[in-house]
Amino acid sequence: MTHHIPHMLIEPVVRAALAEDLGRAADITAMACIDADARMSASFGVRRDGRLAGLACAELAVKALDPTARFEALMEDGQDCPPGSVVARVEANARALLSAERTALNLLGRLSGVATLTRAYVRAVAGSGARITDTRKTTPGLRALEKYAVRCGGGVNHRFGLDDAILIKDNHVAACGGVRPAIERARAFAGHLVRVECEVDTLAQFEEALAAGPDVIMLDNFATEDMRRAVAMAQGRVVLEASGGVSLETVADIAATGVDVISVGALTHSAPVLDIGLDA
Amino acid sequence: MTHHIPHMLIEPVVRAALAEDLGRAADITAMACIDADARMSASFGVRRDGRLAGLACAELAVKALDPTARFEALMEDGQDCPPGSVVARVEANARALLSAERTALNLLGRLSGVATLTRAYVRAVAGSGARITDTRKTTPGLRALEKYAVRCGGGVNHRFGLDDAILIKDNHVAACGGVRPAIERARAFAGHLVRVECEVDTLAQFEEALAAGPDVIMLDNFATEDMRRAVAMAQGRVVLEASGGVSLETVADIAATGVDVISVGALTHSAPVLDIGLDA
């Protein structure tokens, strides 16, 4: 198993989603049409080519409603799924399985969608040294899971929140009166396990930042030509992150400039769902 | 104010999103670079043409971190925003505003994204009698808000969960031994304020359903020709919902068949975010 996230981080999300769907009266269709003791077998099938992420969500959703359910994973997170792939088989109480179906698919489809889009970006930069990373533009409540899905797609994670790294942006620079004083204040504040990144908008700012020596410099909306110059000037002394206006069309050119990391907000804020269904 | 959702339903989502972003150490960049008492003015600006939804999320995010913040809405949910629109102005403690920025934008952008995509579908069927509706393919934890955004986009809401209407699908039909017994079991179970909808896959099933008299029949993945026949056969005795494989390219043709409602999963599971930013 290459990719892993503790169930303890998934379970509250799954249970909240189930509760949201069950409401106050629970699944009245199942209660009306399915015998209470009926059991049912089904499989989770992928309809379109994609990268799998979040299979444990499906398992936890079914087992939350039927602890006796059997769930057999046939694939694992991080694997590529051609259309028609069966990723898991499940046998459970029929009411429970049908009640959990939508919650399972909503999470599995969304996370696999993120992984699939990440994979596309990673493939687009293959051969370059650039890594694809995410942003904090995640779905409220799902950050841990969506960042996990980015890893399943082959990406690496940027900050998980406001508290685990320093990222100096234009407003901070303005408040400090320049890039250099901003980086110096950051360095003085940061503990020895905190990295400092500074966003710059121009090559002039980049030079000022380079002199101040942060761990990472973010080149925000740089033309590729300017990125190339920045790479040359940096001489490997600092990690360079390209950011802003990255698309599947442009990402290869950006990677070719020699930057180390390319951050893509769309990975989490605009990934279409991967079409996965439950087949009886 | 045309569209409205009680703050009580929004606030837990906003606070959970802020907590997720603040983590354990809070915004260390702001603590390093911004004076504790500094204040700041900024405005929320829309970069691309869209339909606004979720402005209260932005307001609540800022005020959760600075109760003294002033937030002036210049537009309201459900309005069209041309690129460059300023939707709100805010004045607040600088650290608080910068810490709340991403949470505010994540929610506002996502909900406006849903509203904007819904608007596109609604416009595409303008002139027909068909209404655009959503599905349960929503983001876990955000169903109430995303369904509200669908309303802001001009759509109407389908079921909010498993418990507020009966929707008989293929598995229920199989368990009951046919469309008719399934509808009869549903009718017998349902209280007098619960509607019964039945999904059918073929015209033969449709006829069987029509005879049993549910409130709504869902035509799942019907060819438009078959939809037209179903409309003719129904003679207005039942609400007809078209479902499955609906896209912006196909929705007008579907509407032209005379169906009453068209459900579109993409409204909530694949809407790209609307690009909104905070401008100092």
Place this chain on the structure above:
Amino acid sequence: MTHHIPHMLIEPVVRAALAEDLGRAADITAMACIDADARMSASFGVRRDGRLAGLACAELAVKALDPTARFEALMEDGQDCPPGSVVARVEANARALLSAERTALNLLGRLSGVATLTRAYVRAVAGSGARITDTRKTTPGLRALEKYAVRCGGGVNHRFGLDDAILIKDNHVAACGGVRPAIERARAFAGHLVRVECEVDTLAQFEEALAAGPDVIMLDNFATEDMRRAVAMAQGRVVLEASGGVSLETVADIAATGVDVISVGALTHSAPVLDIGLDA
């Protein structure tokens, strides 16, 4: 098993009730007087004739404190229990069982009380076509369970909340300037899976409502003679609900008028507990 409610909806209520009873120091009497490893067998016995509802609450309460407990149900929800009935046998850690006893009995007794009172109303209208339904006058926090108990008693459920059906009352009528415009606004707002009910106080209002065509009309505090007239005028085109001042003494006469549904607030707001005890 005729009646069913997912454990996921019961468990938070049971655990909160246990936490409320255990407080900070837990069961100090059991700690003082019972050996930590002692085990104990007992049975849940019904002292007065009634209808059973909520047996799973008792099971979950005991198992929450002793996951190794064995709980054998001898009857099931929705069954009639003559005095002296043993509804379940339990074998568990003695401290755990004694600590869970009151929580188990409080829930089981209350829900069975609701089911028993509902049964009395249902029996009183037997032979008529009228169904007994509940209201939103439920115990805060227990709506899902109490409405389930109403079903166990043979009743059907009215709205589960403010959001799953439209119920136009006098204040809404006043705000809209009449019954007809109120119903029209409701129809325009409601999605295709939402029923619209309108309360009327007089036959004149009833006629106005009938013309506007809601799904259900509630006859509020009508004399039985007026109910009969309303039934005659409706000619089966609309569901009629009688409401207000319904008691076990009057309900048969109301049912005899031909109304479809009779709502009874007392089912949930004033049902006496059913006397059930734990016998060692």
Place this chain on the structure above:
Amino acid sequence: MTHHIPHMLIEPVVRAALAEDLGRAADITAMACIDADARMSASFGVRRDGRLAGLACAELAVKALDPTARFEALMEDGQDCPPGSVVARVEANARALLSAERTALNLLGRLSGVATLTRAYVRAVAGSGARITDTRKTTPGLRALEKYAVRCGGGVNHRFGLDDAILIKDNHVAACGGVRPAIERARAFAGHLVRVECEVDTLAQFEEALAAGPDVIMLDNFATEDMRRAVAMAQGRVVLEASGGVSLETVADIAATGVDVISVGALTHSAPVLDIGLDA
């Protein structure tokens, strides 16, 4: 203000009740029929003679949905309300007020119902030295509020949970091999701020208990004659509590025996709601 309970203990109950009623879509009737900015004045009126308890619940419910609401209490908890009493006036956003109405009334009616029934028992024993007390047979989730309502009705509170006093019952006696060893184990375990009460079923047990010297002895289902003997034997050395089968018909006779406290489960498990309404 004679009676008081901190808002911090009430607010979570009120907010949970509102959330339960608003569901996912909120008050769709109000959204359809009431303008978003409309305001409304109304008053809370008592329809039947009773004792008021829980007025703060009504206030908090309205203000949770409209923080700008004005709520003017005209009476206070613990006062007697003749039919027709107006207990409070409120002016608020109309949607908010109508959405909060049922939650406010459910809590206010239930708590006032408990207070009213308690008052009846207290009046029935007036002139004797006996005090009326409650039990742990409370509504799950509402124990703090219902015990407060008992105080508003003139009663005093028994244990709040399993952890704030020791109450030895038959199963504990059996486990310890007798009343005396049970009391001795309890005494040895209890801290210096914990009272020890022992339940006895017979006069023989009573004598054994008396010798062991608990703080309180509960006479469970004693005939009044036996209670009288117990009172004589106790000579004021121990507090005597009568319990079991107490009704409004029997309570005066029980009080006349000279017992100190009479516990009545019905105060909280079977009190009918007090009829209170919101009048526009």
Place this chain on the structure above:
Amino acid sequence: MTHHIPHMLIEPVVRAALAEDLGRAADITAMACIDADARMSASFGVRRDGRLAGLACAELAVKALDPTARFEALMEDGQDCPPGSVVARVEANARALLSAERTALNLLGRLSGVATLTRAYVRAVAGSGARITDTRKTTPGLRALEKYAVRCGGGVNHRFGLDDAILIKDNHVAACGGVRPAIERARAFAGHLVRVECEVDTLAQFEEALAAGPDVIMLDNFATEDMRRAVAMAQGRVVLEASGGVSLETVADIAATGVDVISVGALTHSAPVLDIGLDA
């Protein structure tokens, strides 16, 4: 098993502590360096002489992350542990065990620290009739567990909160206009299962309190000579508690005065952790 606390009271604390440590990305060191399926055996070893408390916390922490973990307790709460004692052996998924290690040790070390310090005070008063008790100066969120640890150390518990006993302090006395009226108001308010304690600062106040007859009198910062006088004056009619400025140096002298109970805030507010480690 002498000491016991229900898992239901421990589990929320353990899970919250794990969540606090796992954050959003979980244990990235374990993910990087340990194979997902690797298993590991280890033992919990005590490095310094102490008294064990909280072993169940360690077990629950490991099992929360790996439900298949095997946890074998070799000692139990309340036992004395010489340096080098192995208190439990565990076999579990290696990632899970390493992720849970710090949470397990933080709770186990803290609670054992409280028990160890309590033991020291209890030993210091051995031979006297005095008992050592705690205060409400506990760690926010851990009161139930820390008071349990006090019991494991041989102490008894004082109040668990503001609500389970009356403790009249100087501000209450001032508000009531004297010790006697304060005690009288307390008596009138308190139910029959609530003890009343009154704090006094001088012998004069003590005499006034003694006359009013509370259950317990707290001698606050009394000189030992004054304590001895109070003991003589009380003649066993009231429980006497010494409080204020108690240390391991002074506690034996205080106990020798004949007071019944000595309360020590340091037991919970300043106990050093007991050094316990996980040894692979």
Place this chain on the structure above:
Amino acid sequence: MTHHIPHMLIEPVVRAALAEDLGRAADITAMACIDADARMSASFGVRRDGRLAGLACAELAVKALDPTARFEALMEDGQDCPPGSVVARVEANARALLSAERTALNLLGRLSGVATLTRAYVRAVAGSGARITDTRKTTPGLRALEKYAVRCGGGVNHRFGLDDAILIKDNHVAACGGVRPAIERARAFAGHLVRVECEVDTLAQFEEALAAGPDVIMLDNFATEDMRRAVAMAQGRVVLEASGGVSLETVADIAATGVDVISVGALTHSAPVLDIGLDA
């Protein structure tokens, strides 16, 4: 204001602590002895020399029970308080203030205790280049606050959890088959904003680690002589952290070796409370 932590991170802790103390019946002493409308002025006074941290906890505690309370801070977090310092004045409802007192003091005293102990370590290394840092040996539930208190004391923060930096310890090294492969696996896994630290036990391990190039090397339980050698070998290429067995007696010698950071578990796991009281 030098030190700052958002109220949103403090408030849940404060409210949980109040709820823990109020229990189900709230402050029965205040209810018995203090008039409901009485008001009271008091001040928070420091009894022993220390460093202030957590003043906002006191303010939030009082205001949670009385939103109309006035709280005037006279000092701020991070300031030194000589004995007798008055740090804040408060005027509030008397019941509310007395009910909040212990919660306020428990948090303020504990956090100020952490800050005061940190200050002692920081002072002990003054003049060296070493910084004092904390560990993950914090109180469950209070990590964010205790780490904040460390900052108020002049220290810097180590990791906030398992997820914001990689810290390779002996078990990870063993699993990877050596220090070098462990560091390499960590580097490959870590995103560009994550620092990698490796713990070493011997100079041999140190050399191996140095070659692999982590960001930080932790010298665990090194003799000061070995620390000095490691400093010499590192030549400033890596941050060096001394850990293990650090006390106020030894810390100056450790700092003199030239290490960059010294981590001290006692800062949070064994800091005695700072004695602060509320004076009427």
